[in-house]
Amino acid sequence: MIDVNELKFDEKGLIPAVVVDYATRRVLMLAYMNRESLAVTIEKGLTCFWSRSRQELWLKGETSGNYQHVISITADCDRDALVIAVKADGPACHLGTTSCFEYPVYESDTQEEFSIDGLMEMIRGRKENKKEGSYTTYLFEKGLDKILKKVGEECTEVIIAGKAEDRAETVYEISDLVYHVMVLMVEAGISLDDIRAELGRRHVIDKKVKQEKMV
Numbered sequence: 712m713i714d715v716n717e718l719k720f721d722e723k724g725l726i727p728a729v730v731v732d733y734a735t736r737r738v739l740m741l742a743y744m745n746r747e748s749l750a751v752t753i754e755k756g757l758t759c760f761w762s763r764s765r766q767e768l769w770l771k772g773e774t775s776g777n778y779q780h781v782i783s784i785t786a787d788c789d790r791d792a793l794v795i796a797v798k799a800d801g802p803a804c805h806l807g808t809t810s811c812f813e814y815p816v817y818e819s820d821t822q823e824e825f826s827i828d829g830l831m832e833m834i835r836g837r838k839e840n841k842k843e844g845s846y847t848t849y850l851f852e853k854g855l856d857k858i859l860k861k862v863g864e865e866c867t868e869v870i871i872a873g874k875a876e877d878r879a880e881t882v883y884e885i886s887d888l889v890y891h892v893m894v895l896m897v898e899a900g901i902s903l904d905d906i907r908a909e910l911g912r913r914h915v916i917d918k919k920v921k922q923e924k925m926v
Contacts, residue, residue, distance in 0.1 A: 713786060713790070715746075715749065715750075715753075717786075717790050718749075718786060718790050718791070718793075719789065719790045719791040720745065720746065720791075721791070724745045724746065725743040725744065725745055725761060725763075726743065726744050726745075726749075726791060726792065726793060727741060727742075727743055727792050727793070728741070728742050728743065728744050728758075728760065728792075728793040728794075728795050729741055729792070729793070729794050729795070730742065730758060730779060730795045730797055730803065731794060731795070731796055731797070732796075732797065732798075732799065733782040733783075733796040733797060733798050734798075734903075734904070734907045735826065735828050736796075737809075737810060738810060738812050739779075739797070739799065739803035739809070739810045739811065739812075740803040740804065740810065740811040740812075741811070742758075742760040742769075742771075743760060743761050743763060744759075744760055744761055744793065745761045747761075747768065748760050748761045748768050748769075751768065751770070752781060752784070752795075753781075753784070755770075756780060756781050757770060757771065757772070757778050757779060757780060757781065758770075758771045758778075758779040758781060758795060758797060759771065771803075772800060772801070775801065775805075776800065776801060777799065777800050777801030777802055777803070778799075778800045778801075779795075779797035779798070779799050779800070779803070780797055780798045780799075780800070781795060781796070781797055782796040782797060782798060783795070783796045784796075827903065828903060830890075830893065831893055831896075831897070831902075831903055833847075834847055834890075834893055834894055834897050835897050837851065838851045838897050838898070847894060850891075850894050851894070851897075851898065855898055858891065858894055858895050858898055859895065861891045861894075862888070862891045862892060862895055865884065865887045865888040865891050866888060868884040868887065868888070869881065869884045869885055869888050871884075872884045
């Protein structure tokens with residue numbers, strides 16, 4: 712890790728901080744920090760910024776309750792900008808939206824944005840609003856046994872591809888498996904946040920085990 716003293720603040724003593732969701736990496740907001748607000752952020756583990764309009768420190772969530780718990784702070788190569796990964800208690804925007812960045816300026820006609828969360832929403836939508844001809848809807852209509860059968864089949868396909876050491880085929884089959892597992896998750900009422908939380912708990916345990924081995 713770099714030393715905080717290596718960071719380059721501008722002529723007003725500020726450094727831009729891009730806040731992102733630790734799990735989805737979605738940009739939540741852009742704010743500015745000075746040395747004092749950065750120190751408070753590190754000390755409390757909560758984002759604290761410098762308000763350029765009010766000319767005072769601003770602990771995010773102090774009035775709204777929408778605190779941002781800091782997971783990590785990363786500087787760019789020039790040391791003059793920060794990315795802060797957080798776990799947010801609520802919306803980042805004062806307008807009540809999850810992110811301040813909700814207003815498209817341009818969208819490509821040929822390149823589509825993809826995210827696991829977006830895929831999950833699509834799958835959930837196929838369950839709640841049936842779409843004729845949709846394979847996902849078909850799985851939900853057939854029910855749990857059919858979904859479990861497909862998960863089992865895809866597990867087998869992953870094993871076969873992995874055993875053959877066929878990287879491309881393994882990627883393909885893992886993608887099929889992930890999709891069918893997500894269908895199962897929606898059917899069972901399990902969210903991506905449930906999985907992230909469970910994996911997060913295991914990550915903490917793994918770090919403790921590594922530390923114990925080093926002692």
